[in-house]
Amino acid sequence: MDYVEHVTELVGNTPLVRLNAVATGKTPVLAKVEYLNPGGSVKDRIALRMIEAAEASGELKPGGTIVEPTSGNTGVGLAMVAQRRGYRCVFVCPDKVSEDKRNVLKAYGAEVVVCPTAVEPEHPESYYSVSDRLVEEIDGAWKPNQYANPQNPESHVHSTGPEIWEQTEGKVTHFVAGIGTGGTISGTGEYLKKVSGGKVKIIGADPEGSVYSGGHGRPYLVEGVGEDFWPSTYNNGICDEIVPISDAESFQMTRRLANEEALLVGGSCGMAVAAALKIAETASPDDVIVVLLPDGGRGYLGKIFNDSWMASYGFLSPDAAGGTVGDVL
Numbered sequence: 001m002d003y004v005e006h007v008t009e010l011v012g013n014t015p016l017v018r019l020n021a022v023a024t025g026k027t028p029v030l031a032k033v034e035y036l037n038p039g040g041s042v043k044d045r046i047a048l049r050m051i052e053a054a055e056a057s058g059e060l061k062p063g064g065t066i067v068e069p070t071s072g073n074t075g076v077g078l079a080m081v082a083q084r085r086g087y088r089c090v091f092v093c094p095d096k097v098s099e100d101k102r103n104v105l106k107a108y109g110a111e112v113v114v115c116p117t118a119v120e121p122e123h124p125e126s127y128y129s130v131s132d133r134l135v136e137e138i139d140g141a142w143k144p145n146q147y148a149n150p151q152n153p154e155s156h157v158h159s160t161g162p163e164i165w166e167q168t169e170g171k172v173t174h175f176v177a178g179i180g181t182g183g184t185i186s187g188t189g190e191y192l193k194k195v196s197g198g199k200v201k202i203i204g205a206d207p208e209g210s211v212y213s214g215g216h217g218r219p220y221l222v223e224g225v226g227e228d229f230w231p232s233t234y235n236n237g238i239c240d241e242i243v244p245i246s247d248a249e250s251f252q253m254t255r256r257l258a259n260e261e262a263l264l265v266g267g268s269c270g271m272a273v274a275a276a277l278k279i280a281e282t283a284s285p286d287d288v289i290v291v292l293l294p295d296g297g298r299g300y301l302g303k304i305f306n307d308s309w310m311a312s313y314g315f316l317s318p319d320a321a322g323g324t325v326g327d328v329l
């Protein structure tokens, strides 16, 4: 019989899917579809490795508690692995995080502490302060800290990078990914550069206004990518190029991926594909571009896939109907 003992054994080994409708040039653009991980995102990879390393080092002991300020994909990954191994999970998130997202974490058995959004990070009630205090107060608490944990990029050196190299039989020439903590691009990029003798070009996709593409943290709506500070998980020596992408471009491409490629994915996926297509414009037919799609689209139905929300920001033209995406107003 062919089965696994637990869903966590299914983390990684996600497929590559060629984009045909949105990428019409001769250069293959292959999407690495991370929503097919059991927790629904690329973050399952880092959750597994960060927990295993903390167990090995003794930082996380049997019966311990995982405390992390997260509201999204990393929380799901951590909760999934924690459930299997008998750890308690306490996630701290700001009150701007939707109830739906909090309920997903609770469904996996995690506890969620909600803090006010409208306070400075130093304020005792900010979600950073509260998570630090919980780590002090809870016996056996451990904080993975995805923004500073070297196991975050390391998980991609050991899984995402080798998978892409093997799946493309060493033919990959460009790797494109969004940058949040920088773990994905730094780890995957490090491996692909090393194995190809520096031949694979690494391209970061970044929301306009984020520090990675020279901004100062100007607000943008795409979630999970871009920063207003430089996390230690980002290796500044890996990217050959950073492509800034507007919210409008990101979300319109996200809708096209669902509509034309049957890939219901999140906004940072549309952003990464928009960057990959800019790279494809000047690539040769022998090149092979791999673009990583971090998560699925179900968490964004009320936003990116909602016409009124899109129109309220001017991302949808008034004559667009039936889910088609028009020009930016």
Ligand code: PMP
Binding pocket: 072, 073, 074, 178, 179, 180, 181, 182, 183, 184, 185, 223, 224, 225, 266, 268, 269, 294, 295
């Ligand atoms: N997209 C989404 C939806 C994410 O949650 C994240 C993680 N913050 C990323 C992209 C970026 O990945 P990384 O943190 O590895 O740079």
